[in-house]
Amino acid sequence: MRGLYITGIGWLKVAGLVLWVTLCLWTSYDSAATSVPDAMESESEDLVELGRRIFSDSTISKKGIACSNCHQPANSLMDGLRVSFDGLRTGRRNTPSLLTVEAYSVFFWDGRATSLRSQVEGPVFSKAELDLDTGAVVRYMDTASVVCNPWKGSSAWKTRERSHALELFFASLVAYVRTLGIRVDDAEQRNRRVNKDTRLSMGRTIFYGKGGCYGCHVGTWYTDNDFHNTGVYPQPTIIASSYSRTGKMNRRLDYDNGRGDVVGGVQSLFSFRTPSLVRIAETAPYMHDGSMPSLRSVIDFYNRGGDAIPPQKRSLSSAIRPLHLTEQECLALLKFLNAL
Amino acid sequence: MAYFLMIVLFAIGLTVDTSASASKVQNVTTVVRVYYEGSGSPASGANIYNHNTNQLLATTDAFGMASVTTPAGITLRVVEPGYGGEVAYIHGFDRMEDDGAMVAWTI
Numbered sequence: 001m002r003g004l005y006i007t008g009i010g011w012l013k014v015a016g017l018v019l020w021v022t023l024c025l026w027t028s029y030d031s032a033a034t035s036v037p038d039a040m041e042s043e044s045e046d047l048v049e050l051g052r053r054i055f056s057d058s059t060i061s062k063k064g065i066a067c068s069n070c071h072q073p074a075n076s077l078m079d080g081l082r083v084s085f086d087g088l089r090t091g092r093r094n095t096p097s098l099l100t101v102e103a104y105s106v107f108f109w110d111g112r113a114t115s116l117r118s119q120v121e122g123p124v125f126s127k128a129e130l131d132l133d134t135g136a137v138v139r140y141m142d143t144a145s146v147v148c149n150p151w152k153g154s155s156a157w158k159t160r161e162r163s164h165a166l167e168l169f170f171a172s173l174v175a176y177v178r179t180l181g182i183r184v185d186d187a188e189q190r191n192r193r194v195n196k197d198t199r200l201s202m203g204r205t206i207f208y209g210k211g212g213c214y215g216c217h218v219g220t221w222y223t224d225n226d227f228h229n230t231g232v233y234p235q236p237t238i239i240a241s242s243y244s245r246t247g248k249m250n251r252r253l254d255y256d257n258g259r260g261d262v263v264g265g266v267q268s269l270f271s272f273r274t275p276s277l278v279r280i281a282e283t284a285p286y287m288h289d290g291s292m293p294s295l296r297s298v299i300d301f302y303n304r305g306g307d308a309i310p311p312q313k314r315s316l317s318s319a320i321r322p323l324h325l326t327e328q329e330c331l332a333l334l335k336f337l338n339a340l
Numbered sequence: 341m342a343y344f345l346m347i348v349l350f351a352i353g354l355t356v357d358t359s360a361s362a363s364k365v366q367n368v369t370t371v372v373r374v375y376y377e378g379s380g381s382p383a384s385g386a387n388i389y390n391h392n393t394n395q396l397l398a399t400t401d402a403f404g405m406a407s408v409t410t411p412a413g414i415t416l417r418v419v420e421p422g423y424g425g426e427v428a429y430i431h432g433f434d435r436m437e438d439d440g441a442m443v444a445w446t447i
Contacts, residue, residue: 092425126423239426254427261419264396
């Protein structure tokens with residue numbers, strides 16, 4: 001009996017071991033089968049880490065550039081240049097800082113993306129930036145040395161690789177970019193501190209009053225997420241080809257129509273999204289074309305009523321007019337903006 | 341390396357005002373194909389506007405094709421999609437030279 005009893009315990013051990021191994025395998029398989037999409041939804045640390053690696057990997061593009069070339073972590077997540085530069089040619093607009101990525105419901109200066117996900121796709125697929133296609137993204141996710149995603153090699157990854165690769169690529173970039181921006185509670189805390197500072201009271205009064213800034217720069221993030229033609233003197237940055245009935249073509253430089261190239265209507269011409277003002281002092285140069293090197297130059301611009309030329313005037317914002325701010329008022333407003 | 345949009349355009353005069361002139365065109369249907377020079381890949385999502393009113397008339401499909409019918413003589417503006425830094429102006433015509441036959445520009 002003793003021996004049988006011992007044998008019985010032994011069988012129980014074996015049975016238990018088999019059950020444990022089976023459970024482990026089943027759990028492992030189940031985890032592999034569901035972990036990729038689950039992780040994409042939960043924005044796990046793995047997903048963020050993968051996004052971080054992709055964000056700064058310059059092998060991703062044939063041009064040898066990465067997202068971090070323009071959105072430099074050490075430079076307030078922008079490049080400090082007047083307009084972006086991909087190493088081969090200059091862009092037409094100023095690189096927006098990712099510090100205030102949470103501020104926006106529309107993305108790009110012209111608002112052509114209505115979600116962060118679609119915004120992220122923009123530079124990845126653009127010929128003017130990373131210049132990838134979906135096949136290149138899938139190959140990258142499969143072969144790039146920096147991509148050591150935790151799901152690679154799992155059965156789920158292998159069987160659904162292509163569809164997952166694309167989703168994982170963009171989900172990880174979005175997850176990472178979200179970690180870069182200022183959080184809304186931090187922005188609110190900054191605002192409370194600024195609003196309590198009595199040394200800023202004159203500038204604050206001008207911001208909300210005579211300066212008219214609050215007409216567009218509203219809320220926690222100081223942006224209405226809307227589009228306005230503020231009369232920034234237009235730079236000829238667009239390559240315009242003209243075709244006539246004889247088939248002749250000539251090329252010249254033309255003005256940037258802004259929102260007007262995304263949606264119809266005269267009012268959208270030369271209009272650009274209102275930028276957030278949170279930590280605005282760190283993100284010079286200013287305006288969609290980076291034409292203003294300092295906040296003081298921005299104040300001077302609005303104080304003189306903008307620089308609109310005739311083609312812009314039919315869509316110029318009605319709020320743009322000379323402000324008649326004194327030098328003292330300009331300095332007070334500058335001090336307020338620097339504190340935001 | 342610079343790249344350019346390349347516009348291939350076909351224009352067909354539809355309505356002829358015979359009372360004023362036998363070759364006077366009132367409305368024009370313009371078929372536009374937009375592709376990238378070099379690669380030849382179609383530029384889908386390119387918006388086409390009436391340049392005078394900035395009215396959005398059409399957007400190119402997956403083949404880079406779109407068709408718009410407009411009064412004769414207006415200028416169309418074709419905008420490179422996405423990050424594009426290019427536009428193309430297609431200056432309309434109001435007379436047919438070949439008895440109303442198709443006018444095709446391949447540029």
